[in-house]
Amino acid sequence: MVVSILLRTLATALLFASSLADDPKINVTKLDCGMRKLALQYATKISPDPSQLIHVFEALRLKDLCGSSFDDASERSIQRHRQLFIENEFQGTYCRDACVFVSPSMDQKVFQDGSMQHPWTSIHDALSHVRSLRVESPALVLREGEHSLSAKTVELGNQDSGLKIIGFPGESVWISGGVGIDAAFEDLSDGVFVADLKSTLDSFDKMPSIVSLFTTSRRYTRARYPNSDPEVDQWGYASRHRLDYSISAEHVVEWHRPERTTPPKVTLVDLSKNPPPGVPIKNNSAQEGYNWYTSGHGGSCSEVWGPDANSYWCSESCQGGWAEVDAESAAAGSQQIPNGLTYNTTSILKRFQNVSIAGGIIHAWHSQSWAMHMFRIINQTSKGELKFEKGGGRQGGRNWCRCDQCTYAAHWCGQHQKPPWNDTRMISGTFMIENLLSELDSPGEYFFDNQERLLYVKPNATVDLTDFRLGMLEAFIDIRNTHDILIENIGFRDMVPTYMEEWSPPSGGDWSLHRGGAVFIQNVSSIGIHNCTFRRLDGNAIFLSRRTRNVTIGGNRFEWLGENAIATWGDTDTFDATAENFPMYTAIERNIFRELGIFQKQSSAVGHCKAAFTTIRENIMFNTPRAAINFNDMVGGGEIVESNLIFNSCRESGDHGPVSNNSSRRSVDNDDGSSWHHIHNNVWYASQGFKMDYGGHDSVYEDNLVLSYPYDAQDCFDFANFIQGHGHIARRNRCLVGLGHKMDSGCGDPSCAVPFPETKDTNELIGTFYSSCGDKTLQLESNKYYTPDGKATIRFEDALFSLQEVQEKCGLEKGSTSQKLPDEETMIEWASQVLGMSSIGSIQAEE
Numbered sequence: 001m002v003v004s005i006l007l008r009t010l011a012t013a014l015l016f017a018s019s020l021a022d023d024p025k026i027n028v029t030k031l032d033c034g035m036r037k038l039a040l041q042y043a044t045k046i047s048p049d050p051s052q053l054i055h056v057f058e059a060l061r062l063k064d065l066c067g068s069s070f071d072d073a074s075e076r077s078i079q080r081h082r083q084l085f086i087e088n089e090f091q092g093t094y095c096r097d098a099c100v101f102v103s104p105s106m107d108q109k110v111f112q113d114g115s116m117q118h119p120w121t122s123i124h125d126a127l128s129h130v131r132s133l134r135v136e137s138p139a140l141v142l143r144e145g146e147h148s149l150s151a152k153t154v155e156l157g158n159q160d161s162g163l164k165i166i167g168f169p170g171e172s173v174w175i176s177g178g179v180g181i182d183a184a185f186e187d188l189s190d191g192v193f194v195a196d197l198k199s200t201l202d203s204f205d206k207m208p209s210i211v212s213l214f215t216t217s218r219r220y221t222r223a224r225y226p227n228s229d230p231e232v233d234q235w236g237y238a239s240r241h242r243l244d245y246s247i248s249a250e251h252v253v254e255w256h257r258p259e260r261t262t263p264p265k266v267t268l269v270d271l272s273k274n275p276p277p278g279v280p281i282k283n284n285s286a287q288e289g290y291n292w293y294t295s296g297h298g299g300s301c302s303e304v305w306g307p308d309a310n311s312y313w314c315s316e317s318c319q320g321g322w323a324e325v326d327a328e329s330a331a332a333g334s335q336q337i338p339n340g341l342t343y344n345t346t347s348i349l350k351r352f353q354n355v356s357i358a359g360g361i362i363h364a365w366h367s368q369s370w371a372m373h374m375f376r377i378i379n380q381t382s383k384g385e386l387k388f389e390k391g392g393g394r395q396g397g398r399n400w401c402r403c404d405q406c407t408y409a410a411h412w413c414g415q416h417q418k419p420p421w422n423d424t425r426m427i428s429g430t431f432m433i434e435n436l437l438s439e440l441d442s443p444g445e446y447f448f449d450n451q452e453r454l455l456y457v458k459p460n461a462t463v464d465l466t467d468f469r470l471g472m473l474e475a476f477i478d479i480r481n482t483h484d485i486l487i488e489n490i491g492f493r494d495m496v497p498t499y500m501e502e503w504s505p506p507s508g509g510d511w512s513l514h515r516g517g518a519v520f521i522q523n524v525s526s527i528g529i530h531n532c533t534f535r536r537l538d539g540n541a542i543f544l545s546r547r548t549r550n551v552t553i554g555g556n557r558f559e560w561l562g563e564n565a566i567a568t569w570g571d572t573d574t575f576d577a578t579a580e581n582f583p584m585y586t587a588i589e590r591n592i593f594r595e596l597g598i599f600q601k602q603s604s605a606v607g608h609c610k611a612a613f614t615t616i617r618e619n620i621m622f623n624t625p626r627a628a629i630n631f632n633d634m635v636g637g638g639e640i641v642e643s644n645l646i647f648n649s650c651r652e653s654g655d656h657g658p659v660s661n662n663s664s665r666r667s668v669d670n671d672d673g674s675s676w677h678h679i680h681n682n683v684w685y686a687s688q689g690f691k692m693d694y695g696g697h698d699s700v701y702e703d704n705l706v707l708s709y710p711y712d713a714q715d716c717f718d719f720a721n722f723i724q725g726h727g728h729i730a731r732r733n734r735c736l737v738g739l740g741h742k743m744d745s746g747c748g749d750p751s752c753a754v755p756f757p758e759t760k761d762t763n764e765l766i767g768t769f770y771s772s773c774g775d776k777t778l779q780l781e782s783n784k785y786y787t788p789d790g791k792a793t794i795r796f797e798d799a800l801f802s803l804q805e806v807q808e809k810c811g812l813e814k815g816s817t818s819q820k821l822p823d824e825e826t827m828i829e830w831a832s833q834v835l836g837m838s839s840i841g842s843i844q845a846e847e
Contacts, residue, residue, distance in 0.1 A: 027824055028740040033066035034828040035685045035707070042835055043645050046618040052557060052592050059594070059622050059648060094166055097135040102126045103143040123147055123154060123175070131159060139164040142490060144171035151179055151204060151472040156479045165477075167489035167532075177473030177518065177537075178214060178494030181455070185465045188456075192440060193465065197453045204472070208496045210361070210435065212471030212538050213446045213455070215463060219536045219560065220446045222361075223456075224434035225351070227442040230598050231560055236625060236652025237369035237429060246430035250412045251347040253384070255338035255400070255426040261303060263333035264296030264314040267574060279575075284726040287695030289319035290673035293575035300333045305394045305512070309504040313398055318508075319673065320694045322368065322401065329399045336399035336426055337373065339392065345384040353382065355438040361500065362388075363599075365429025367409050369653045370510055371396030371602035374499050377433075395600055397505035397512040400426045471496045471538060476518045483525040491533040492518050497562060498539035499599050506569045506609040508673075509632030511602055513609060515569055517543030525549040529556060538562035538599065544611065546571050548583040556591045562599040565591075570610035570635065577635050583611040584636065593621040593628070601625040601652055612636020618643045625652040627660035637676065658687070675699060683831045684708075689716045689735055689767075690728075697726040705834050706735040707827060716785065717767035719778060727777035734830065736786040736821055738763045763788050766803075766818075768795040773810040780806075782815040792818035 043056045054070055062068040101119035106112070108121045120126040123142070130138045140163065156163065167173030183200055185193040201207065213220040221230060228235070228245035235246040269276065272283035272291035282291045296314025298307070305311060312318050316331040329336050341362075343349040362375045375392035403413035403423035414423030433439075437447045440456055447456040448470070459465065471494045479485055495518050503512045517540035521527055525548070534541035534556065540563045544551060547570070558565035570582020588606060597603030605621045608614060609632040621628040621644065628649045629641060641659065649658040677699040679690065689706040701717070708715040716735035719728060766785050769778055773796045785792040785803065792803040796810070806813045831837075 026739055026821060029066075031707075031739065031824040031827060032686075033062070033068075034824060035831065036060045036062050036066060037068065038828060038831055038835070038837065039645060039647060041837060043620050045837070046590065046643060046645065047592070047620060052620075055592075055594060056620060056622070056645075094139045094141070094164055096137065098130070098133050098138045099141050100126050100130050100133075100138065101141045101143060102147065104145040104147045105143075119143060123149065124152060127154065127160075130163065137162040137164070137484075139166055142167050142173045142175075144168065144173060146174045146176050148176045148178065148180065148469075149473055149476060151177070153473065153475045154477045156477065156482055156485060158482050160485065161482045162484050164486040164488070165490065166486075167491075169489065172491070173489065174491040174493055175476055176469065176494040177471055177476050177492075177496065178212075178469030179472050181466075181468045181470065183455075185457070190441075190458075191443070192456060192458045194457075195455045197455055197470075201453055207450055208472060208474075209450075209500050210497050211448050211450075212495065212497055213448070213457070214469050214471060214494050214536060215467045218444070219538075220457070220468075221442075221444055222434040223436050223438075223440040223442075223445045223447045224432055225436065225439045226432060227439075227445075228432070229444065231595065234625070234652050235430060235432070236365065236601060238650065239652050242430055246432045247348070248430055249410065249428045251344050251349050252428065252431075253342040253344055255428060256340035256342070257336060257426060258300070258303065258334055258339045260300075260332060260334040262299035263316075264299040264301040264311075264330055266296050266315045266317065266330070267294060268315070268317050269293040269575060271575075284697050284723065285673060285675070285695040286697070286721050286723045286726075287319060287673070289317060289323075290695035292317060292319075294318060295574065296330050300335050301330070304335050304337045304391060305504040306391065306502055311397065311505040312508040313505060313510070320510075322398075322406070325401055325405050326399045328405075336402065337393035337396075338375070338388065338400070338426060338428075339390075340385065340387045343384045343386070349384070352380070352433075352438075353384070355436075356380070357386075357433065357436055357438070360433050360436045362386075362431055362433050364393075364431035365601070366396050366398065367401040367406060367427040367429060368398075369429055370398060371512065372499075372600050373428075376500065394503045395499055395512055395514075396510075396602065398510045400428060402426050469494055474498055474501075474516050474518070474539060475520045478520045479524055479527060480520075480522045481524070483527075485524070485526075486528045486530070487519070487532060488528070488530045489532065491535060492537060492541070493535050495537035495539055495562075497599065499562070507633035507635070509609070509630070511607065511609065511630070511632050513567060513569055513607065514539065514563070515543065515545055517541055517567065519543070521545065521548055521551060523547050524551070527551045529553045531555045533557045534559070534561065534565065536560045540564045540567050542566045544568040544583040544586060546583075547581045548586070550585045550587075551583065552587045552589070553591065554587065554589045558591065558593045558596065558605065560595045560598065561603075563597065564603045564607040565593050565596055565605045567607040568609055568611040568614070572610060572635065577610075582635060584613050586611065586614045587617070588615065588619065589617045591619045593619065593624075595623045597625040604628055604630040606630070608632060608639070610635045613638035615640045616642075616644065620644070621646045622648040623651065624649045626650055627657060629659045631660070631674070634674065634676070680704060681834055683834050685831070688718070689733070690718070690730065694720065696720070697722055697728070699728045701728065701730045702732050703834075704733045705830055706733065707739060707831070708735065708737050709739050715766060716783075717769075717780075719767075719769050721769075721771040721775065722777035724777050727779060729779040731779065731781045731783065734784045734786075735766060736827065737766055738788045738821070764791045764793045765800070766792045766794060770797060772796060773799070773801060773806070776811060778812065780812045780816065783813065783817075785816065785818040786821045787818065788821055790818055790820035 057070045100114035101116050103119040106121050111118050112120050114120050114129045183195040185195045233245045235242040270292050285291050294315040294317040295310050295312050297310045301314035313326040314330050316327040318326050360377045364373050373393040373396045376389040377386050378389050379387040403425050407413050407415045410427045414421040440447050443460045445458050474496050498514045503514045506513045518537050519542045522545040568583045593605035604627050606629045628646045646658045673695045675697045679701045680703045682704045684706045688708050690701045715737040764787050793800045794806050803818050
């Protein structure tokens, strides 16, 4: 049986004991704490690394919300068992053919032969030694310490098949993409120090466009305005304190739209009427455009995403939410991604009037809070005009809205003024500006002058100035055209940022992606990455590119990452994927993912683009700005997502779900044509149920438990229309609505729950079907609904029907019932049963 638990408790829904006065039947604190304890119990069941359970405990806020304490006795026992197992396995297996040792702490001048007594000090030298042995299954064994790659990638190819790269059991082993700073710092003033790194960096022919700065225990922040610690401060649409860390878009007079150029060359194939020879007909979507293949290439599309970009959103035939914006841009030959801006010189931005901000980088939210777009400033004028470098903003895959297209998105649009006027300006979300020497004013910030090779730092008072390292390397290990490689028990840290490199849309979802990562894998088979730690990497951690087979990623920790933890991106020939040049049979199991997407907010634990037959099982995922798992397309299908614990997702965005198939509140967001999903045996707590809009079809949603607080009156399901024979099926689900106060998007602690206007409609409405009552394309049956008064209604188009009327007049919901809400113990017991957990006695919250 497939069991998954996805909790959005801290992402959008937490309840407060004050709601007891409104509904004495529901002790919300008892329910909420019981579900949090159940989540921890489930994490204990599936956790690959018990030492990390304390972080799950803290993220669930069990101490301050529920008065619980953390017991790590079992953790220590399990961890010791795990270490002994690894040591025994190491002695009996890894050195069977040959072991070559590397120790970064050894004197480089002493004799080195790769033995345990005389290890190499360089991974690159050790790899050359391993290759010279010509044995079938050698092991490169890294001893404790930080192994700097000196900004040189470890490249593994066919000659390295069978290689194991192993961190010695019980030792803390790190591979760093950073370069240590061997230079004296001069104290300037106000706590700012400067070091001349010319000699340190003299051997590097090409510097990254931007570098990162790290110490052993923290990431330093590029000097920015407003000040913020990007690892902890949230500033997305759904973030309640976003204006403490970002600038309101109302301070921009206008984002400059590029001049019109040549429209992209569009490919359009109607698969419903005239598919090419050998291609089956696709005519199963009620939204005609999802029976087509279309993409745009060249012209204005290349101005943003580069000459090789081939984007669904560069076609005037694209479909989905706000697709009319992208279609109009493609037809006009002018992408709505700005190439500059004019700011209000009398606003808070007047601080930039008399200082140079050329080289500064603007991070701006997309107008719909979908992605982060970055722009490098190359010129400024005294009138507040900024010009951006070509290709700026390519980090998101969609165009921005204009005021006349999305008037609701900005209160300052001319359409809202008196008298109103036809405002065609582009809309952004909030933004910030970084990489400015003039803003080096907060401890923990730095600025690197790339031309002069000067590093300016404002450290915390206790920081050792000899502990700094510059992140200089993107790919630590590059694995191509090989097989049977194992990487185990190694930490990866100190990576260069990649958000100013090449990005383009990989497929029909709204993502853009950079093809790269700390561990880059392409055209391979049988690769294993096990029990590793990926920490404070400023780009993607693991990237599966083009053809990969049987890659296993298990028992790893991913934390404080700039972009995705794991991303895939295969290739197809337009709509033809028969060459199978994409990742297949990838297993992602028993990993822990936390604090992801620090720079590119449109990031996930698993960003799944053009891949097939991927299994995502028994992982723990929390604290993500958008969806924890994102399927950007369904090129091959065959994905299995089971037995995962997901919570605190979508913390900064206003539109998505914990698992999104391309609504921040939906547990599974089957968006934009997503089809053929089987979603069953899940517990959705403090979230809504199943959503499908924009042409999806043929999915089955059954045997799930939904415990929903008020949000937007679509608590159990939300369906668009279908064509006959291809409607969704929703059956045997149990859905409970009206449990307490309304939880707005971004509500992340109990105090932010707000009273919900209690009316008959809002307390009884269980779902919406955007079609007529007589539409028999949808199958609803044998569901159990629970509301405060025991009555349930469903909205059809603009009309409401009671559950009884739906059964009698509409011919739906055969065998379904509605009852009053049960007590908290029953709700928690139901959740335990779905998850195959123990009795509620051990997890109930105190009265």
